Amino acid sequence: MIIDLKRFVEKERPFWQDLERALDRIQAGTLDLSDLKESRRVLGLFQRACSDLSRVGQANAEPELRTYLEMLVGRGYAEIHSAQTYVRRFRPVHWLLHTFPQTFRRQAWAFHLSSTLTLVGMIVGGLMLVLDVDGRRVALAPFQHVAMQTPSERVANEEKNYKENSHRVSEHSGTFSAQLMANNIGVSIKAMAFGLTWGIGTVLILFYNGVILGAVCLDYMLDGQTVFMLGWLLPHGSFEIPAILIGGQAGLVIARALIGWGTRDGIRTRLRLIVPDVATLIGGVAVMLVWAGIVEAFFSQYHEPVLPYWVKIIFGTTELITLAAFLLLCGRNDKSQPVSA
Amino acid sequence: MSAARNSTATLHISTPEGVVFSLPLAGPVTRAIGFFIDYAVIMAVQNALMFVITPLAIFMQDFGAAAGVLVQFMLTFGYAGFCELLFNGQTLGKRVMRIRVMDERGLRLRPSQVIVRNLVRIADMLPMAYAVGGLFCLFSRRCQRLGDFAAGTVVVREVKATAPDVEGVLGGKYNSFRAYPHLEARLRQKVSPDEAQLALAALVRREQLESEATIKLFELMATRFREKVKFPDEADFGLSDEQYVRNVVDSLYRKG
Known part of the structure:
Protein backbone atom coordinates (compact mmCIF):
# COMPACT_ATOMS: atom_id res chain seq x y z
CA MET A 1 0.00 0.00 0.00
CA ILE A 2 1.43 3.41 -0.98
CA ILE A 3 -0.36 6.25 0.81
CA ASP A 4 -0.84 9.76 -0.53
CA LEU A 5 2.13 11.01 1.47
CA LYS A 6 1.80 14.73 0.72
CA ARG A 7 -1.84 14.89 1.69
CA PHE A 8 -1.22 12.61 4.66
CA VAL A 9 1.53 14.87 6.06
CA GLU A 10 -0.50 18.04 5.41
CA LYS A 11 -3.50 16.61 7.20
CA GLU A 12 -1.73 15.07 10.16
CA ARG A 13 1.05 17.58 10.84
CA PRO A 14 -1.14 19.92 13.00
CA PHE A 15 -2.01 16.97 15.29
CA TRP A 16 1.65 15.95 15.58
CA GLN A 17 2.64 19.50 16.44
CA ASP A 18 -0.18 19.66 18.98
CA LEU A 19 1.07 16.44 20.58
CA GLU A 20 4.65 17.78 20.61
CA ARG A 21 3.50 20.93 22.41
CA ALA A 22 1.50 18.87 24.94
CA LEU A 23 4.51 16.63 25.62
CA ASP A 24 6.76 19.66 26.07
CA ARG A 25 4.29 21.04 28.60
CA ILE A 26 4.10 17.71 30.47
CA GLN A 27 7.90 17.59 30.71
CA ALA A 28 8.00 21.21 31.88
CA GLY A 29 5.35 20.38 34.50
CA THR A 30 2.83 22.92 33.16
CA LEU A 31 0.29 20.36 31.95
CA ASP A 32 -1.49 18.28 34.54
CA LEU A 33 -2.60 14.86 33.32
CA SER A 34 -4.90 14.46 36.32
CA ASP A 35 -7.25 16.87 34.49
CA LEU A 36 -9.55 14.35 32.75
CA LYS A 37 -10.34 16.60 29.79
CA GLU A 38 -6.67 17.33 29.10
CA SER A 39 -5.58 13.73 29.59
CA ARG A 40 -8.26 12.53 27.13
CA ARG A 41 -7.11 15.09 24.58
CA VAL A 42 -3.44 14.09 24.93
CA LEU A 43 -4.34 10.40 24.82
CA GLY A 44 -6.38 11.00 21.65
CA LEU A 45 -3.42 12.80 20.03
CA PHE A 46 -1.06 10.00 21.08
CA GLN A 47 -3.33 7.29 19.70
CA ARG A 48 -3.64 9.23 16.45
CA ALA A 49 0.17 9.44 16.20
CA CYS A 50 0.34 5.68 16.88
CA SER A 51 -2.14 5.06 14.09
CA ASP A 52 -0.13 7.33 11.75
CA LEU A 53 3.08 5.45 12.57
CA SER A 54 1.33 2.19 11.85
CA ARG A 55 0.13 3.48 8.46
CA VAL A 56 3.54 4.86 7.56
CA GLY A 57 5.12 1.54 8.58
CA GLN A 58 2.79 -0.45 6.36
CA ALA A 59 3.24 1.96 3.47
CA ASN A 60 7.04 1.75 3.61
CA ALA A 61 7.07 5.53 3.37
CA GLU A 62 9.90 8.01 3.70
CA PRO A 63 12.27 6.84 6.51
CA GLU A 64 12.71 10.34 7.92
CA LEU A 65 8.96 10.60 8.47
CA ARG A 66 8.96 7.20 10.12
CA THR A 67 11.85 8.21 12.40
CA TYR A 68 10.05 11.43 13.32
CA LEU A 69 6.85 9.56 14.17
CA GLU A 70 8.77 6.92 16.14
CA MET A 71 10.37 9.64 18.25
CA LEU A 72 7.00 11.30 18.78
CA VAL A 73 5.29 8.02 19.73
CA GLY A 74 8.27 7.09 21.94
CA ARG A 75 8.03 10.38 23.84
CA GLY A 76 4.27 10.08 24.15
CA TYR A 77 4.50 6.48 25.30
CA ALA A 78 7.02 7.42 28.02
CA GLU A 79 4.92 10.31 29.33
CA ILE A 80 1.47 8.72 29.08
CA HIS A 81 2.26 5.22 30.30
CA SER A 82 4.44 6.50 33.17
CA ALA A 83 1.96 9.18 34.23
CA GLN A 84 0.11 7.22 36.92
CA THR A 85 3.29 6.50 38.86
CA TYR A 86 4.21 10.14 39.16
CA VAL A 87 1.02 11.60 40.52
CA ARG A 88 2.57 11.96 43.96
CA ARG A 89 5.79 13.92 44.34
CA PHE A 90 8.75 12.74 46.39
CA ARG A 91 8.32 13.75 50.04
CA PRO A 92 11.65 13.37 51.94
CA VAL A 93 10.15 13.28 55.45
CA HIS A 94 7.51 10.72 54.46
CA TRP A 95 10.17 8.70 52.66
CA LEU A 96 12.43 8.63 55.73
CA LEU A 97 9.73 7.98 58.33
CA HIS A 98 7.50 5.62 56.34
CA THR A 99 8.96 4.29 53.10
CA PHE A 100 12.42 3.42 54.45
CA PRO A 101 11.30 1.40 57.53
CA GLN A 102 8.53 -0.27 55.49
CA THR A 103 11.08 -1.31 52.87
CA PHE A 104 13.44 -2.55 55.58
CA ARG A 105 10.69 -4.78 56.99
CA ARG A 106 9.57 -5.97 53.55
CA GLN A 107 13.10 -7.23 52.89
CA ALA A 108 13.77 -8.32 56.50
CA TRP A 109 14.93 -11.79 55.38
CA ALA A 110 17.97 -10.18 53.75
CA PHE A 111 18.77 -8.21 56.91
CA HIS A 112 18.64 -11.42 58.95
CA LEU A 113 20.98 -13.11 56.49
CA SER A 114 23.28 -10.08 56.46
CA SER A 115 23.39 -10.09 60.29
CA THR A 116 24.05 -13.85 60.38
CA LEU A 117 26.97 -13.54 57.96
CA THR A 118 28.48 -10.75 60.04
CA LEU A 119 27.96 -12.80 63.19
CA VAL A 120 29.74 -15.79 61.63
CA GLY A 121 32.57 -13.42 60.70
CA MET A 122 32.70 -12.13 64.28
CA ILE A 123 33.00 -15.68 65.62
CA VAL A 124 35.79 -16.44 63.14
CA GLY A 125 37.52 -13.17 64.09
CA GLY A 126 37.24 -14.09 67.77
CA LEU A 127 38.62 -17.58 67.12
CA MET A 128 41.56 -16.14 65.17
CA LEU A 129 42.36 -14.01 68.17
CA VAL A 130 42.03 -16.79 70.74
CA LEU A 131 43.66 -19.67 68.88
CA ASP A 132 46.59 -18.04 67.15
CA VAL A 133 49.11 -15.40 68.26
CA ASP A 134 49.38 -14.09 64.68
CA GLY A 135 45.58 -14.01 64.42
CA ARG A 136 45.45 -10.71 66.30
CA ARG A 137 47.90 -9.07 63.90
CA VAL A 138 46.05 -10.40 60.83
CA ALA A 139 42.52 -9.63 62.04
CA LEU A 140 43.41 -6.13 63.19
CA ALA A 141 45.64 -5.32 60.22
CA PRO A 142 43.40 -2.44 58.96
CA PHE A 143 43.58 -0.76 62.40
CA GLN A 144 47.26 -0.24 63.12
CA HIS A 145 46.58 2.04 66.11
CA VAL A 146 44.63 -0.84 67.71
CA ALA A 147 47.04 -3.61 66.67
CA MET A 148 50.23 -1.85 67.77
CA GLN A 149 49.32 -1.71 71.44
CA THR A 150 47.24 -3.80 73.83
CA PRO A 151 43.79 -2.48 74.76
CA SER A 152 44.98 -1.73 78.32
CA GLU A 153 47.91 0.30 76.98
CA ARG A 154 45.60 2.28 74.71
CA VAL A 155 43.08 2.97 77.51
CA ALA A 156 45.86 4.05 79.88
CA ASN A 157 47.27 6.33 77.19
CA GLU A 158 43.88 7.85 76.32
CA GLU A 159 43.05 8.54 79.98
CA LYS A 160 46.53 9.80 80.92
CA ASN A 161 46.93 12.19 77.98
CA TYR A 162 43.28 13.19 77.85
CA LYS A 163 44.03 16.91 77.44
CA GLU A 164 46.31 16.40 74.45
CA ASN A 165 44.04 13.77 72.93
CA SER A 166 40.94 15.92 73.34
CA HIS A 167 42.72 18.88 71.76
CA ARG A 168 43.98 16.73 68.88
CA VAL A 169 40.52 15.22 68.32
CA SER A 170 38.69 18.54 68.46
CA GLU A 171 41.13 20.11 65.98
CA HIS A 172 40.42 17.53 63.30
CA SER A 173 36.94 16.31 64.18
CA GLY A 174 35.31 17.88 61.08
CA THR A 175 37.73 16.28 58.64
CA PHE A 176 37.60 12.98 60.52
CA SER A 177 33.79 13.04 60.42
CA ALA A 178 33.74 13.69 56.65
CA GLN A 179 36.28 10.91 56.03
CA LEU A 180 34.24 8.47 58.11
CA MET A 181 31.04 9.33 56.25
CA ALA A 182 32.70 8.98 52.85
CA ASN A 183 34.46 5.72 53.76
CA ASN A 184 31.46 4.04 55.40
CA ILE A 185 29.01 5.09 52.68
CA GLY A 186 31.55 3.78 50.15
CA VAL A 187 31.70 0.40 51.94
CA SER A 188 27.88 0.20 52.05
CA ILE A 189 27.63 1.05 48.35
CA LYS A 190 30.14 -1.73 47.62
CA ALA A 191 28.15 -4.18 49.76
CA MET A 192 25.06 -3.25 47.72
CA ALA A 193 26.70 -3.16 44.26
CA PHE A 194 28.54 -6.46 44.71
CA GLY A 195 25.16 -8.13 45.03
CA LEU A 196 25.51 -8.32 41.24
CA THR A 197 28.18 -10.99 41.71
CA TRP A 198 25.29 -13.27 42.73
CA GLY A 199 25.92 -12.01 46.24
CA ILE A 200 29.47 -13.41 46.54
CA GLY A 201 31.04 -9.94 46.90
CA THR A 202 28.41 -8.86 49.43
CA VAL A 203 28.92 -12.02 51.51
CA LEU A 204 32.69 -11.46 51.55
CA ILE A 205 32.35 -7.81 52.63
CA LEU A 206 29.92 -8.68 55.43
CA PHE A 207 32.05 -11.61 56.58
CA TYR A 208 35.26 -9.55 56.53
CA ASN A 209 33.66 -6.71 58.50
CA GLY A 210 32.45 -9.32 60.99
CA VAL A 211 35.96 -10.76 61.36
CA ILE A 212 37.42 -7.35 62.24
CA LEU A 213 34.55 -6.42 64.55
CA GLY A 214 34.72 -9.76 66.37
CA ALA A 215 38.50 -9.54 66.79
CA VAL A 216 38.41 -5.95 68.10
CA CYS A 217 35.58 -6.65 70.56
CA LEU A 218 37.13 -9.85 71.93
CA ASP A 219 40.57 -8.23 72.14
CA TYR A 220 39.21 -5.53 74.46
CA MET A 221 37.02 -7.96 76.43
CA LEU A 222 39.87 -10.42 77.09
CA ASP A 223 42.04 -7.53 78.26
CA GLY A 224 39.38 -6.43 80.76
CA PRO A 242 23.30 -1.61 61.28
CA ALA A 243 23.84 0.75 58.32
CA ILE A 244 26.48 -1.54 56.80
CA LEU A 245 24.21 -4.52 57.50
CA ILE A 246 21.42 -2.73 55.60
CA GLY A 247 23.88 -2.05 52.75
CA GLY A 248 24.51 -5.80 52.71
CA GLN A 249 20.76 -6.35 52.87
CA ALA A 250 20.37 -4.33 49.66
CA GLY A 251 23.12 -6.39 48.02
CA LEU A 252 21.46 -9.65 49.03
CA VAL A 253 18.12 -8.40 47.65
CA ILE A 254 19.85 -7.85 44.28
CA ALA A 255 21.52 -11.27 44.53
CA ARG A 256 18.20 -13.02 45.16
CA ALA A 257 16.62 -11.22 42.21
CA LEU A 258 19.50 -12.39 40.02
CA ILE A 259 19.25 -15.99 41.20
CA GLY A 260 15.47 -15.98 41.02
CA TRP A 261 14.43 -18.08 44.00
CA GLY A 262 10.71 -18.35 44.63
CA THR A 263 9.41 -16.69 41.48
CA ARG A 264 8.62 -17.54 37.89
CA ASP A 265 9.27 -14.00 36.64
CA GLY A 266 12.08 -13.38 34.17
CA ILE A 267 15.35 -11.86 35.37
CA ARG A 268 14.55 -8.36 34.04
CA THR A 269 11.15 -8.36 35.74
CA ARG A 270 12.70 -9.56 39.00
CA LEU A 271 15.31 -6.80 38.94
CA ARG A 272 12.73 -4.18 37.96
CA LEU A 273 10.60 -5.10 40.96
CA ILE A 274 13.41 -4.69 43.51
CA VAL A 275 15.08 -1.52 42.15
CA PRO A 276 12.90 0.91 44.21
CA ASP A 277 13.57 -1.12 47.38
CA VAL A 278 17.33 -1.19 46.76
CA ALA A 279 17.42 2.59 46.15
CA THR A 280 15.38 3.22 49.31
CA LEU A 281 17.63 0.99 51.44
CA ILE A 282 20.84 2.59 50.22
CA GLY A 283 19.32 6.08 50.67
CA GLY A 284 18.46 5.21 54.28
CA VAL A 285 21.97 3.85 54.81
CA ALA A 286 23.46 7.18 53.64
CA VAL A 287 21.32 9.12 56.14
CA MET A 288 22.29 6.75 58.97
CA LEU A 289 26.00 6.98 58.14
CA VAL A 290 25.98 10.77 58.09
CA TRP A 291 24.69 10.63 61.67
CA ALA A 292 27.20 7.92 62.61
CA GLY A 293 30.07 9.98 61.15
CA ILE A 294 29.07 13.03 63.18
CA VAL A 295 28.77 11.01 66.41
CA GLU A 296 32.06 9.16 65.86
CA ALA A 297 34.06 12.32 65.24
CA PHE A 298 32.44 14.63 67.79
CA PHE A 299 31.47 12.20 70.58
CA SER A 300 32.97 8.69 70.41
CA GLN A 301 36.60 9.84 70.45
CA TYR A 302 36.31 11.61 73.80
CA HIS A 303 36.98 9.30 76.76
CA GLU A 304 37.16 9.55 80.54
CA PRO A 305 37.73 11.84 82.34
CA VAL A 306 36.39 14.21 79.60
CA LEU A 307 33.27 12.09 79.03
CA PRO A 308 32.28 9.33 81.52
CA TYR A 309 31.91 5.92 79.93
CA TRP A 310 28.43 5.40 81.40
CA VAL A 311 27.20 8.54 79.55
CA LYS A 312 28.55 7.17 76.28
CA ILE A 313 27.11 3.70 76.90
CA ILE A 314 23.67 5.07 77.82
CA PHE A 315 23.76 7.37 74.77
CA GLY A 316 24.73 4.50 72.47
CA THR A 317 22.16 2.11 73.95
CA THR A 318 19.42 4.74 73.61
CA GLU A 319 20.39 5.25 69.98
CA LEU A 320 20.28 1.50 69.34
CA ILE A 321 16.84 1.10 70.95
CA THR A 322 15.52 4.16 69.06
CA LEU A 323 16.87 2.83 65.76
CA ALA A 324 15.33 -0.61 66.38
CA ALA A 325 11.97 0.97 67.27
CA PHE A 326 12.17 3.22 64.21
CA LEU A 327 12.90 0.34 61.83
CA LEU A 328 10.38 -2.03 63.38
CA LEU A 329 7.49 0.31 64.14
CA CYS A 330 7.53 3.39 61.90
CA GLY A 331 5.03 3.41 59.04
CA ARG A 332 3.07 0.43 60.37
CA ASN A 333 -0.22 2.31 60.29
CA ASP A 334 0.40 3.76 56.85
CA LYS A 335 -2.22 2.11 54.64
CA SER A 336 -1.27 3.96 51.45
CA GLN A 337 0.27 2.02 48.58
CA PRO A 338 4.03 2.35 48.26
CA VAL A 339 5.07 4.88 45.62
CA SER A 340 7.69 3.52 43.29
CA ALA A 341 10.53 6.00 43.49
CA MET B 1 5.02 -4.50 25.85
CA SER B 2 8.03 -6.33 24.62
CA ALA B 3 11.53 -5.35 23.73
CA ALA B 4 14.30 -6.94 21.71
CA ARG B 5 17.39 -5.89 19.85
CA ASN B 6 18.49 -6.71 16.33
CA SER B 7 21.99 -6.68 14.90
CA THR B 8 21.98 -2.91 14.25
CA ALA B 9 21.80 -2.14 17.99
CA THR B 10 18.22 -0.98 18.03
CA LEU B 11 15.72 -1.51 20.81
CA HIS B 12 12.25 -2.27 19.49
CA ILE B 13 9.37 -1.51 21.82
CA SER B 14 5.82 -2.57 21.09
CA THR B 15 3.16 -0.58 22.89
CA PRO B 16 -0.25 -1.74 24.15
CA GLU B 17 -1.67 0.33 21.25
CA GLY B 18 -0.16 -2.29 18.94
CA VAL B 19 2.53 -0.04 17.50
CA VAL B 20 6.23 -0.82 17.34
CA PHE B 21 8.79 1.95 17.62
CA SER B 22 12.55 1.67 17.74
CA LEU B 23 15.27 3.41 19.70
CA PRO B 24 18.87 3.37 18.41
CA LEU B 25 21.21 2.21 21.19
CA ALA B 26 24.49 3.93 22.01
CA GLY B 27 27.59 1.74 21.68
CA PRO B 28 30.51 1.39 24.12
CA VAL B 29 32.76 3.86 22.26
CA THR B 30 30.22 6.69 22.24
CA ARG B 31 29.49 6.05 25.89
CA ALA B 32 33.19 5.98 26.78
CA ILE B 33 33.76 9.37 25.11
CA GLY B 34 30.77 10.75 27.02
CA PHE B 35 32.28 9.37 30.23
CA PHE B 36 35.64 11.06 29.58
CA ILE B 37 33.88 14.38 29.01
CA ASP B 38 32.01 13.92 32.30
CA TYR B 39 35.26 13.01 34.04
CA ALA B 40 36.82 16.24 32.77
CA VAL B 41 33.77 18.18 34.01
CA ILE B 42 34.03 16.56 37.46
CA MET B 43 37.73 17.46 37.65
CA ALA B 44 37.03 21.02 36.54
CA VAL B 45 34.18 21.50 39.06
CA GLN B 46 36.27 19.92 41.80
CA ASN B 47 39.21 22.21 41.11
CA ALA B 48 36.94 25.24 40.92
CA LEU B 49 35.37 24.37 44.29
CA MET B 50 38.80 23.72 45.81
CA PHE B 51 39.80 27.18 44.61
CA VAL B 52 36.99 28.53 46.80
CA ILE B 53 37.56 26.14 49.71
CA THR B 54 41.36 26.51 49.98
CA PRO B 55 41.29 30.14 51.22
CA LEU B 56 38.70 29.06 53.80
CA ALA B 57 41.12 26.43 55.09
CA ILE B 58 43.58 29.19 56.08
CA PHE B 59 41.12 30.44 58.70
CA MET B 60 39.17 27.24 59.35
CA GLN B 61 41.58 24.42 58.58
CA ASP B 62 39.31 21.61 59.80
CA PHE B 63 36.23 22.93 58.01
CA GLY B 64 38.14 23.41 54.76
CA ALA B 65 39.56 19.87 54.80
CA ALA B 66 36.14 18.37 55.69
CA ALA B 67 34.47 20.30 52.87
CA GLY B 68 37.17 19.07 50.49
CA VAL B 69 36.54 15.43 51.40
CA LEU B 70 32.77 15.80 51.08
CA VAL B 71 32.94 17.69 47.77
CA GLN B 72 35.15 15.00 46.24
CA PHE B 73 32.88 12.20 47.50
CA MET B 74 29.67 13.88 46.37
CA LEU B 75 31.02 14.67 42.91
CA THR B 76 32.31 11.12 42.44
CA PHE B 77 29.06 9.45 43.43
CA GLY B 78 26.51 12.20 42.84
CA TYR B 79 27.36 14.11 39.66
CA ALA B 80 25.95 11.67 37.11
CA GLY B 81 22.85 10.82 39.13
CA PHE B 82 22.09 14.46 39.87
CA CYS B 83 22.42 15.44 36.19
CA GLU B 84 20.39 12.47 34.95
CA LEU B 85 17.59 13.24 37.38
CA LEU B 86 17.54 16.92 36.54
CA PHE B 87 18.20 16.86 32.78
CA ASN B 88 16.00 14.01 31.61
CA GLY B 89 18.63 11.25 31.59
CA GLN B 90 21.54 13.36 30.36
CA THR B 91 24.85 14.46 31.85
CA LEU B 92 26.97 17.06 30.09
CA GLY B 93 29.03 14.33 28.41
CA LYS B 94 25.91 12.53 27.22
CA ARG B 95 24.45 15.80 25.96
CA VAL B 96 27.57 16.47 23.90
CA MET B 97 27.50 12.92 22.51
CA ARG B 98 23.71 13.19 21.90
CA ILE B 99 22.89 10.15 24.00
CA ARG B 100 20.39 9.71 26.83
CA VAL B 101 19.57 7.22 29.60
CA MET B 102 16.08 5.69 29.28
CA ASP B 103 14.02 2.99 30.89
CA GLU B 104 14.52 -0.20 28.87
CA ARG B 105 10.73 -0.47 28.37
CA GLY B 106 10.59 3.02 26.85
CA LEU B 107 8.97 4.51 29.96
CA ARG B 108 10.08 7.58 31.86
CA LEU B 109 13.26 7.14 33.91
CA ARG B 110 12.49 6.60 37.62
CA PRO B 111 14.69 8.22 40.32
CA SER B 112 15.37 4.78 41.86
CA GLN B 113 16.74 3.59 38.50
CA VAL B 114 19.09 6.58 38.32
CA ILE B 115 20.34 5.91 41.87
CA VAL B 116 20.93 2.19 41.32
CA ARG B 117 22.59 2.51 37.88
CA ASN B 118 25.02 5.11 39.20
CA LEU B 119 25.89 3.35 42.46
CA VAL B 120 26.47 0.02 40.73
CA ARG B 121 29.10 1.88 38.66
CA ILE B 122 31.52 0.84 41.44
CA ALA B 123 31.18 -2.78 40.26
CA ASP B 124 31.46 -1.75 36.58
CA MET B 125 34.80 -0.10 37.28
CA LEU B 126 36.40 -3.34 38.52
CA PRO B 127 39.17 -4.39 38.38
CA MET B 128 40.30 -1.17 36.64
CA ALA B 129 39.37 1.20 33.79
CA TYR B 130 35.74 0.04 33.54
CA ALA B 131 36.84 -3.43 32.43
CA VAL B 132 33.77 -5.26 33.79
CA GLY B 133 31.29 -2.61 32.60
CA GLY B 134 32.98 -2.28 29.21
CA LEU B 135 32.99 -6.02 28.53
CA PHE B 136 29.43 -6.42 29.73
CA CYS B 137 28.37 -3.53 27.47
CA LEU B 138 30.22 -5.05 24.52
CA PHE B 139 28.51 -8.42 24.80
CA SER B 140 25.13 -7.30 26.15
CA ARG B 141 22.19 -7.53 23.74
CA ARG B 142 21.15 -4.03 24.75
CA CYS B 143 24.62 -2.46 25.13
CA GLN B 144 24.08 -2.30 28.90
CA ARG B 145 26.76 -2.12 31.56
CA LEU B 146 26.08 -3.86 34.89
CA GLY B 147 24.47 -0.73 36.35
CA ASP B 148 22.07 -0.49 33.42
CA PHE B 149 21.26 -4.16 33.69
CA ALA B 150 20.48 -3.88 37.42
CA ALA B 151 18.43 -0.71 37.06
CA GLY B 152 16.63 -1.71 33.85
CA THR B 153 17.94 1.20 31.81
CA VAL B 154 19.47 1.63 28.36
CA VAL B 155 21.45 4.45 26.77
CA VAL B 156 19.92 5.55 23.47
CA ARG B 157 21.17 7.81 20.71
CA GLU B 158 19.12 10.93 20.08
CA VAL B 159 18.10 11.24 16.46
CA LYS B 160 16.88 14.28 14.54
CA ALA B 161 13.17 14.47 15.20
CA THR B 162 11.53 16.86 12.78
CA ALA B 163 8.93 16.02 10.19
CA PRO B 164 10.52 15.76 6.70
CA ASP B 165 9.78 18.37 4.08
CA VAL B 166 7.75 16.06 1.86
CA GLU B 167 5.67 18.98 0.70
CA GLY B 168 8.79 20.67 -0.67
CA VAL B 169 9.52 17.59 -2.79
CA LEU B 170 6.05 16.68 -3.97
CA GLY B 171 4.08 19.91 -3.78
CA GLY B 172 3.54 22.64 -6.40
CA LYS B 173 5.43 21.01 -9.30
CA TYR B 174 3.96 20.28 -12.74
CA ASN B 175 3.86 16.56 -13.49
CA SER B 176 3.56 15.65 -17.21
CA PHE B 177 2.62 12.04 -16.26
CA ARG B 178 -0.74 13.18 -14.84
CA ALA B 179 -2.15 13.33 -18.35
CA TYR B 180 -1.81 9.51 -18.51
CA PRO B 181 -3.71 8.11 -15.50
CA HIS B 182 -3.75 4.56 -16.91
CA LEU B 183 0.06 4.58 -17.14
CA GLU B 184 0.33 6.05 -13.63
CA ALA B 185 -1.89 3.20 -12.38
CA ARG B 186 0.39 0.67 -14.09
CA LEU B 187 3.40 2.39 -12.52
CA ARG B 188 1.85 2.05 -9.01
CA GLN B 189 1.27 -1.61 -9.75
CA LYS B 190 4.79 -2.33 -10.96
CA VAL B 191 6.90 -0.26 -8.58
CA SER B 192 7.51 -2.00 -5.27
CA PRO B 193 7.11 -0.12 -1.94
CA ASP B 194 10.88 -0.39 -1.37
CA GLU B 195 11.65 1.22 -4.73
CA ALA B 196 9.11 3.98 -4.05
CA GLN B 197 10.63 4.62 -0.64
CA LEU B 198 14.14 4.74 -2.09
CA ALA B 199 13.12 7.26 -4.76
CA LEU B 200 11.37 9.50 -2.22
CA ALA B 201 14.35 9.32 0.16
CA ALA B 202 16.71 10.26 -2.68
CA LEU B 203 14.62 13.35 -3.46
CA VAL B 204 14.32 14.41 0.19
CA ARG B 205 18.07 14.02 0.72
CA ARG B 206 19.33 15.31 -2.62
CA GLU B 207 20.97 18.35 -0.98
CA GLN B 208 23.04 16.08 1.25
CA LEU B 209 24.55 14.12 -1.66
CA GLU B 210 27.65 14.89 -3.72
CA SER B 211 26.70 16.34 -7.12
CA GLU B 212 28.28 13.48 -9.10
CA ALA B 213 26.61 10.91 -6.90
CA THR B 214 23.27 12.70 -7.33
CA ILE B 215 23.52 12.57 -11.12
CA LYS B 216 24.53 8.90 -11.09
CA LEU B 217 21.82 7.94 -8.59
CA PHE B 218 18.97 9.62 -10.47
CA GLU B 219 20.25 8.23 -13.77
CA LEU B 220 20.08 4.69 -12.36
CA MET B 221 16.65 5.25 -10.88
CA ALA B 222 15.19 6.88 -13.99
CA THR B 223 16.49 4.02 -16.17
CA ARG B 224 14.90 1.47 -13.84
CA PHE B 225 11.53 3.26 -13.81
CA ARG B 226 11.62 3.75 -17.61
CA GLU B 227 12.03 -0.01 -17.99
CA LYS B 228 8.94 -0.66 -15.85
CA VAL B 229 6.48 1.65 -17.66
CA LYS B 230 7.03 3.45 -20.96
CA PHE B 231 5.41 6.91 -21.02
CA PRO B 232 4.80 8.60 -24.42
CA ASP B 233 7.63 10.75 -25.76
CA GLU B 234 5.70 14.00 -25.24
CA ALA B 235 5.42 13.24 -21.49
CA ASP B 236 9.09 12.34 -21.26
CA PHE B 237 10.45 15.04 -23.59
CA GLY B 238 13.11 17.30 -22.12
CA LEU B 239 12.92 15.77 -18.65
CA SER B 240 16.16 15.33 -16.76
CA ASP B 241 16.63 12.06 -14.86
CA GLU B 242 15.91 13.82 -11.58
CA GLN B 243 12.71 15.39 -12.94
CA TYR B 244 11.67 12.00 -14.25
CA VAL B 245 12.13 10.43 -10.79
CA ARG B 246 10.26 13.37 -9.21
CA ASN B 247 7.32 12.77 -11.56
CA VAL B 248 7.34 9.06 -10.75
CA VAL B 249 7.35 9.75 -6.98
CA ASP B 250 4.52 12.27 -7.37
CA SER B 251 2.50 9.73 -9.34
CA LEU B 252 3.15 7.02 -6.73
CA TYR B 253 2.43 9.02 -3.56
CA ARG B 254 -0.45 11.16 -4.92
CA LYS B 255 -3.90 9.74 -5.08
CA GLY B 256 -7.10 10.90 -6.76
Missing part, protein backbone atom coordinates in the same frame (compact mmCIF):
# COMPACT_ATOMS: atom_id res chain seq x y z
CA GLN A 225 38.44 -3.26 78.84
CA THR A 226 34.81 -4.11 78.02
CA VAL A 227 33.46 -0.84 79.45
CA PHE A 228 35.92 1.24 77.43
CA MET A 229 35.11 -0.77 74.32
CA LEU A 230 31.36 -0.27 74.76
CA GLY A 231 31.82 3.44 75.44
CA TRP A 232 34.04 3.76 72.37
CA LEU A 233 31.98 1.70 69.88
CA LEU A 234 28.36 2.02 70.98
CA PRO A 235 27.69 5.72 70.27
CA HIS A 236 28.57 5.52 66.57
CA GLY A 237 28.47 1.74 66.10
CA SER A 238 24.79 1.60 67.01
CA PHE A 239 24.13 3.36 63.68
CA GLU A 240 27.22 2.46 61.70
CA ILE A 241 27.05 -1.33 62.03
